[in-house]
Amino acid sequence: MTTQPSAPQLPAPDPAEGRRVFAEDRAHLFHSWAAQGAVNPIPVAGAAGRHFWDYEGKRYLDFSSQFINLNIGHAHPKVVAAIKEQADRICMIASTFANDKRGEAARLITELAPGDLNHVFFTNGGADANEHAVRMARMHTGRPKVLSTYRSYHGGTATAISLTGDPRRWANERSGSATGNIAHFFGPYLYRSHFHATTEAEESARALAHLAEVIEFEGPATIAAILLETVVGTAGILVPPPGYLAGVRALCDTYGIVFIADEVMSGFGRAGEWFAVDHWGVTPDLITFAKGVNSGYVPLGGVIVSDAIHETFREVVYPGGLTYSGHPLACAAAVATITAMKEEGIVENAARIGEDVLGPGLRELAERHPSIGEVRGLGVFWAVELVRNRETREMLVPYAAGAGQTGPVDEVVAGCKERGMWPVYNFNRIHLVPPCTITDDEARQGLEILDAALDAADKYVD
Template sequence: MTDDLKAAGAQVFADDRAHVFHSWSAQGAISPLPIAGAEGSYFWDYDGNRYLDFSSQLVNTNIGHQHPKVVAAIQEQAGKLCTIAPSFANDVRGQAARMIAELAPGDLNYVFFTNGGAEAVENAVRLARLHTGRSKVLSTYRSYHGSTSTAISLTGDPRRWANDAVGQSTGGAVHFFGPHLYRSHFHATTEAEECERALQHLEETIQYEGPATIAAVIMETIVGTAGVLMPPPGYLAGVRALCDKYGILYIADEVMAGFARSGAWLAIDHWGVTPDLITFAKGSNSGYVPIGGVIISEKIRETFKDRVYPGGLTYSGHPLACASIVATINAMREEKTIEHAAWLGEEVFGPELRAMAERHPSVGEVRGVGAFWALDLVRSKETREMLVPYNAAGADAAPMNELAAAMKARGVWPFINFNRLHVVPPCNISEADARKGLAALDEALAVVDVYAS
């Protein structure tokens, strides 16, 4: 590594520490790694360390880093039209909206573009409240929906707490327990029992809150950051039926699970259910240019046919971002990314991770589909005690920090949340790189096996 590169890395770090305010961090406690570049399933630092990206950054680089077709589309669009106000029509905005609508189920034929997933949730909830004239929105405790005011209110994980404490979240959010058989709140022993009892709990929550006060139920189709939780067969259809019964809208949050991550265009495709609204972002263009959106059904669009929708963003449907969506969808089709992600889940990740669970006392459960997996790590397979406590930090989180360090030392960048290690590489990762990352994970688990009995 040349002295020039090292000096450049030192300058990147110095500028960051002097001027950048980081998200979800105590500013004085972090030491961000300067990144020099990335390509495909890898990124590297200024010291020449190369990492296999088993995190897809924030589970968003579904088509990998620097995909040449997407980069070229952004460059071409920049040479033609960099930006235009949302009140105009332009070719790539309309094309991106059409292509997304064509992927959605039922009559979800319209797209409202945002700058990311949290704003998609904000606007989906606003649409639901205006359409129904009701204020409450139900969401699960095990969830993450974003950090803007409404989205963080709906979020179930502990990142909500500090916002609640200082009044930064908004009212109208009601939380309930979604299905999670491994740690069942309903004393269930089978998926069928978990499904039935979780639906009963949701219906009771609706009844106690008052159906006429509830605008929507919002759910991550596959719960992402909070555990890669797969809904049991029949659950999402049951949620749809309850929403229909009580005149409530069903919002499917596909920000993390959509666009190949689950081995389908949208995760909802696995269960054949049609929501009223779908939020998307991340994988729609792998985050190359910030964008997200809401896919809207005919009945909700009709509400605003002659009534002004009171919301908007300066960069809604930004041409550079829309061009990157068009290129991403086309590339995924041409390269069969959806099929590849599904194959990886069935033939590589699923079998290999389940085999690891047999070998390692620290692996309590393996969950996932496609390129979307999690290991639930425990101190005891019998009691299912979490390897580290819920919302662990500092010394309590030491075992997971040791696991992360062991993976990085082996050239694999992990995604860790509380007691779980998520396996979420780019959806187009090669079989060889997938197996390389899994081999590193297999070795690294030895450092946490010592905590398990």
């Protein structure tokens, strides 16, 4: 299927160079989402396919896709070649000019999008895509307010972090960095239902009733948009139950609210479809994207815009833009990525891996490990929720766990890394999000490593 090597040859170890790279990082870099004194990064010497390695010669199977964005894997030769070719022609041209790769990337993206989402506004990443989607919705409706869920992450810029529900919002609110006209609500999460539901149908119906009530109490005429991660990512990999997204679409239609689907993480194959909304046949008014559109080889994001919202700005100036909007190198990488994903059946591979390997394999692990409360996901987008007690569903570590509270999960993660697999984790969950190009054998290898590492969690079970 893929043109990438499954087991790349590693160069000779060079520990001295690794120490130099580490020292320079710690001397001069300011790291995101971190207390600077606690930062201890592994110097990475190289990467290819589904692996990266350090200067000591240790190789890691990448079950994180870095920031859940490396959908096409490390160093895909077709994408690398496209960037080199574009660099030889035009490295940079302002967005006021037409550029072949910029236009081609926009066309390819809109051809993949559902319904009448026929226009693309390019940004540099996911956070500013959500910023601009909200700005478009507010101008389109003439309303100020936006609703989003508590279990969500939409980015680190001012509006995006305000829309975020997870605890990273709190410090920004304390510092005065957050913005107003945001209201949060509870989305569906059957395993920890806020609505006392016992089935997916009950959870969907009751979550929609709750949202309808929030709309009523916030005032429909004040609400510009509802912003949802189609599949909630960092906050739990929460797959919406049947009927939920269609119900949100219906509520938005009833009240003239713009429906924004945040597909920054779930788009471009991650959920086993080009866009996760395709699983439920729902067409939003705006889709935000980034990450997998070109696997971050060169930063790129954007908003896919419906005809109706595009029409709002036909005679009215849209008050926003970015110097690097539609950067030629980034767009060339996007064209090559989408083309390679089509040619190599990469989206189909992600769907099959989830259906045939990761899903069944994780459910088998749940039968053996009492610390696993729930397994959920689709495509190459999976979460293992760890608990101290399956009956009470007490989290292995508490929500918003801080320093000194995350030890049990830290042990599992350390066990994975020691055995050569790099996962994602958040509070009491381990996320398994490998590149969409992963092979069956690599997926099984990752599951075997997780299986061994979970013994550390089992010892905390009541």
